[in-house]
Amino acid sequence: MDKLSVMHAFRRIVERGSFARAADDLGVSPALLSREIKLLEESLGCTLIARTTRSMSLTDAGRIYYDEANAVLEAVRGVETRIREGAGAVQGHLRVNAASSFAQMVIAPSLPEFLSAYPDLRLTLSLDERVVDMVEGGFDLSIRIRPAMADSALVARKIGIIRQRIFSSRGYLERAGTPQTPDDIPAHDIIGFALATHLTSWTLHRTNGDTAEEPHTIELDPHVRVGNSLILRDLLIAGHGIGTLPDFVANEAEARGDLVRVLPDYELPSPEVFAVTASRLGMDAKVSAFLEHLRPHLQA
Incomplete structure (x- = not known):
C-alpha cells in the first residue's frame, strides 16, 4: 500500500464528501477507491469513514x-517545492575533487x-592526484585528466584538452646536449610523473611536417x-633532466624562458579534462x- 497515495485519496474523499466525486477527480473507479x-482501515484496526448507501461521515478516528x-501531505508538498526552487539556485555546499597540480594552476x-x-555558496576543494571514490567521499564533482574515462556508473563529460610536451632547462641541455631525435631521449636523465600512464614509455607523434609518420615509442x-x-x-x-609536462603547468x-621545448616537433597524446559527476539526472x-x-x- 502506497501510504502517501492513500492519504491523498482519503483527503480528497473527505473534502469532496463523496467516493464517486473523489474517484472522478483522481481518475479511478469508486470501487477501487x-x-x-x-x-x-484494516491496517489501522478502526473505521475512518462511516458510510451508508446514501451518506458518509467521519468517525473520531477518521x-x-x-x-x-493533511499535515503530512502539506509537509511533503513544501519539501518538494523547496527542492524544485533550490535546484535552480547556486547555493548550498559544493564539494569538488581535482588533481592537485590542476587545482593549483587552473582552478x-x-x-x-x-x-x-x-x-x-559554500565550497570544499579537495586535492588528490589519485582517482577517488566520489560517492564515498561525498563529492558533487571530480575534475580528472585522463586519456579516456572507463565505463562506470559515474557520468564523465569532456570539458577540455591538455597538450603534453617534452621540456628541459637551457642549463641541462647545454651540459648534456640537446636530443635531435626521439631515440636520443633514453640516454638522458629522465624525470617522470609517477602516476602517469606514460611513466616508462613515451609514444611521440609529429605535430607538423610529415603528420602521417607513425608514432614513435621509446x-x-x-x-x-x-x-x-x-x-x-x-x-x-x-636542470636535473628531461621530462614531460602538461601545458597548464609548463x-x-x-614563457619566462625557464623551460625550453625538447623535440618541439613532437608531443605525447593529448589527455582530456573530464568533469565527473555521480548522477545521470x-x-x-x-x-x-x-x-x-x-x-x-580550459583549452576545448
Missing part, C-alpha cells in the same frame, strides 16, 4: 487521521571571482619519479555554475 480505504494526513586563480559571484627508466607535476616542473627548471615557465545549478566559470580557462 473504496477498496483502498477499506485496506487502510477526523484525527484527516488532520494528521585556484579563478576561485576568488567565482566565490564573489556566488556569495551564498622505452624509459626515469631516474627520478615524482607524484606531483609542479615538483617535476621545478626539478626540470633546476606555459608560464616556458543532470548537473545541479552549483555544479553547472562552477564548470561554466572554469570553461574559459
Whole structure:
C-alpha cells in the first residue's frame, strides 16, 4: 500500500464528501477507491469513514487521521517545492575533487571571482592526484585528466584538452646536449610523473611536417619519479633532466624562458579534462555554475 497515495485519496474523499466525486477527480473507479480505504482501515484496526448507501461521515478516528494526513501531505508538498526552487539556485555546499597540480594552476586563480559571484555558496576543494571514490567521499564533482574515462556508473563529460610536451632547462641541455631525435631521449636523465600512464614509455607523434609518420615509442627508466607535476616542473627548471609536462603547468615557465621545448616537433597524446559527476539526472545549478566559470580557462 502506497501510504502517501492513500492519504491523498482519503483527503480528497473527505473534502469532496463523496467516493464517486473523489474517484472522478483522481481518475479511478469508486470501487477501487473504496477498496483502498477499506485496506487502510484494516491496517489501522478502526473505521475512518462511516458510510451508508446514501451518506458518509467521519468517525473520531477518521477526523484525527484527516488532520494528521493533511499535515503530512502539506509537509511533503513544501519539501518538494523547496527542492524544485533550490535546484535552480547556486547555493548550498559544493564539494569538488581535482588533481592537485590542476587545482593549483587552473582552478585556484579563478576561485576568488567565482566565490564573489556566488556569495551564498559554500565550497570544499579537495586535492588528490589519485582517482577517488566520489560517492564515498561525498563529492558533487571530480575534475580528472585522463586519456579516456572507463565505463562506470559515474557520468564523465569532456570539458577540455591538455597538450603534453617534452621540456628541459637551457642549463641541462647545454651540459648534456640537446636530443635531435626521439631515440636520443633514453640516454638522458629522465624525470617522470609517477602516476602517469606514460611513466616508462613515451609514444611521440609529429605535430607538423610529415603528420602521417607513425608514432614513435621509446622505452624509459626515469631516474627520478615524482607524484606531483609542479615538483617535476621545478626539478626540470633546476636542470636535473628531461621530462614531460602538461601545458597548464609548463606555459608560464616556458614563457619566462625557464623551460625550453625538447623535440618541439613532437608531443605525447593529448589527455582530456573530464568533469565527473555521480548522477545521470543532470548537473545541479552549483555544479553547472562552477564548470561554466572554469570553461574559459580550459583549452576545448
